[in-house]
Amino acid sequence: MKLTVVGGGSTYTPELVDGIAGRRTSLAVDEIVLVDPDVSRLEVVGGFSRRLLEHAGHPAVVTTTTDLERGVDGASAVLLQLRVGGQAARASDETFPLVCDCVGQETTGAGGLAKALRTVPVVLDIAERVRAVAGEDTWIVNFTNPVGIVTRALLDAGHRAVGLCNVAITFQRWTAGLLGVEPDAVRLEHVGLNHLSWETGVFVDGVDRLPELLERHGDALGEHIGLPGSLMRRLGAVPSYYLKYFYDHDEVVRKQKTEPPRAEVVAGVEKELLDLYGDARVVRKPEQLSQRGGAYYSEAAVQLVHALTGGAGAEQHVVNVRNGGTLPFLPADAVIEVPAVVDDGGAVPLPVPRPVPPSIAGLIAHVTAYEQLALEAAVRGGRDRVADALLAHPLVGQHAVAERLADELVARNADFLPWARGDV
Numbered sequence: 001m002k003l004t005v006v007g008g009g010s011t012y013t014p015e016l017v018d019g020i021a022g023r024r025t026s027l028a029v030d031e032i033v034l035v036d037p038d039v040s041r042l043e044v045v046g047g048f049s050r051r052l053l054e055h056a057g058h059p060a061v062v063t064t065t066t067d068l069e070r071g072v073d074g075a076s077a078v079l080l081q082l083r084v085g086g087q088a089a090r091a092s093d094e095t096f097p098l099v100c101d102c103v104g105q106e107t108t109g110a111g112g113l114a115k116a117l118r119t120v121p122v123v124l125d126i127a128e129r130v131r132a133v134a135g136e137d138t139w140i141v142n143f144t145n146p147v148g149i150v151t152r153a154l155l156d157a158g159h160r161a162v163g164l165c166n167v168a169i170t171f172q173r174w175t176a177g178l179l180g181v182e183p184d185a186v187r188l189e190h191v192g193l194n195h196l197s198w199e200t201g202v203f204v205d206g207v208d209r210l211p212e213l214l215e216r217h218g219d220a221l222g223e224h225i226g227l228p229g230s231l232m233r234r235l236g237a238v239p240s241y242y243l244k245y246f247y248d249h250d251e252v253v254r255k256q257k258t259e260p261p262r263a264e265v266v267a268g269v270e271k272e273l274l275d276l277y278g279d280a281r282v283v284r285k286p287e288q289l290s291q292r293g294g295a296y297y298s299e300a301a302v303q304l305v306h307a308l309t310g311g312a313g314a315e316q317h318v319v320n321v322r323n324g325g326t327l328p329f330l331p332a333d334a335v336i337e338v339p340a341v342v343d344d345g346g347a348v349p350l351p352v353p354r355p356v357p358p359s360i361a362g363l364i365a366h367v368t369a370y371e372q373l374a375l376e377a378a379v380r381g382g383r384d385r386v387a388d389a390l391l392a393h394p395l396v397g398q399h400a401v402a403e404r405l406a407d408e409l410v411a412r413n414a415d416f417l418p419w420a421r422g423d424v
Contacts, residue, residue: 001029001309004075006126007082007144008034008064009041011273011289012297016079017049018285019298021056027306034064035071041274042066048277055283068126069133077139077305078130080150084118085416087270091263094256096408100401103245104256106263107145107195109395110405113374113386116146117409118416120153120378127159136160139308141301142320148194149371151320152335153379162304162347163320165194165337167240169300174224175202178217179209187339190318191327191356194337195242196367198235198360201353210238235359245395246363310344321347329361334368366394381419383410 003020005013013034020029032049036042046064053060065071072078083090093111094104103109127140140161142151151163168190176183181204189201189208202210213221214236218229225232226244245252269288276286300317307315316339323334326349330336340347356364370392377385387406390396396405414420 001027001076002031002033002074003029003305004033004035004072004078006035006068006071006078006080009036009038009045010081010083011045011270011277012081013045014048014052014277014285015289015298016301017052017062017298018056019302020060021053021058022298027302027311029060032060032062033071033075034062035066035068036064037066039066044274044278047280048282051280051283052285068129072130072134072138075130075134075138076309077141078134079141079143079301079305080123080126081143082119082122082126083144084115084122085413087263087267089115089118089413089416090266091261092412094261094263096412097405098253098257099408100396100405101250101253102401102405103249103252103395104261105245107147108242108245109393110390110409112146113377113389113393114409114413116149116374117378117386118413119144119146119150120375121418123150124153124157124379127154127157127161131159139305141304141308143297143301146194147320148335148337149374149378151194152333152371153375155322155335156333156375160346162308162342163194163335163337164300164304165318165320166297166300167195167197167242168318168337169296171199171238171240173296175209175213178213178220179204187316188318189353190337190339191352192240192337192360192364193335193367193371194320195240196246196364197240197337198243199238200236200356200360210236214238236357237360249395304342307342308344308346314341314343316340316350317342317347319347321349324349326350326352327356327361327364329356329365330368331372334371336364363394366392370394381417383407383420386410 042064049062090106093106093114097104097110105111142163144150147163147165154161172186173183176186187203201208214233222229225241276282319340320335320337321340323330323336338349340349373389373392377389387402390402410420
């Protein structure tokens with residue numbers, strides 16, 4: 001099997017390669033192709049990836065290229081993990097909304113919209129080229145943020161795509177440790193959208209252990225997520241850590257105004273990682289990679305690719321997929337993040353076993369409406385579409401704020417938006 005990683009120069013890539021090296025007998029990867037326009041990063045990351053596989057005794061070959069068509073030709077699956085504009089654009093996303101006392105974050109709010117506007121056209125172009133070279137049946141696994149919006153763009157364009165995030169698998173691994181069971185024994189009742197999700201059940205051997213988790217470990221869960229344990233007990237659910245941007249918005253903004261943006265921290269970690277990757281003596285995944293984010297990304301990605309390419313039969317994974325009738329309060333064409341049965345025919349969401357509480361359903365519906373408008377702005381362009389999407393986002397919501405942020409967003413990202421440059 002040939003697996004292609006677009007954005008292969010990312011410091012995330014060795015996490016994926018390490019996961020493949022650990023699943024030699026079940027995921028038969030013969031070749032891993034790293035595609036990236038940055039030749040210097042490709043050389044460093046590619047070399048380290050080869051050493052990882054060699055040290056693990058895995059026979060797969062790692063090749064690198066800046067040529068997308070060459071990289072995807074013959075691929076069974078293509079993984080997208082690109083960042084348009086790099087860490088500099090991320091730093092902008094995390095800071096410009098603060099002038100209006102709005103959360104600065106790269107995947108939600110005004111910053112998330114900026115990332116979507118830069119990213120969706122690039123991803124759609126890549127996907128069309130993948131289809132032309134590798135064929136209609138090639139799976140696209142999207143890890144590129146904002147995952148829900150980007151995945152919806154791919155599906156709307158008719159691509160064979162599934163969206164993936166590491167939030168669910170991270171929670172599964174963590175709670176398994178708290179409960180003293182093997183991770184694969186835990187089945188999550190995970191509901192929502194990408195970066196707007198809740199665990200409404202944690203099942204082990206058919207028994208919901210969530211009440212026990214909330215009672216015995218609620219405060220520890222809350223500290224990890226950044227929200228009070230008492231709030232989760234009242235909700236009867238564990239929100240993802242991205243919900244702190246909604247449930248504790250003003251406090252998050254206050255902290256963001258006094259602390260360096262996450263992009264600065266990540267840039268420092270990336271420099272350290274690239275130095276380590278370039279050291280020929282380093283043959284194992286460095287501990288510093290855990291500071292980069294994306295915990296258990298390799299496990300989630302490898303398991304999903306295995307299922308999509310027919311190597312594992314039907315498996316259950318939490319993925320980003322069309323809603324259909326799964327959440328009846330959302331349009332059928334919305335993209336949701338829920339457990340699904342995955343095989344080589346794709347991902348089919350499992351029925352949600354109980355009604356979603358109004359306190360959760362209302363926020364999901366609100367953000368889904370924003371995501372539809374965000375996608376329209378990303379595909380069709382136009383400053384007013386940007387303002388409309390911002391007005392619809394619960395983290396913005398006021399017309400004067402939406403207007404100001406729209407102007408700031410467009411000005412800061414004009415180099416990445418052909419319609420803002422006047423090219424179209």
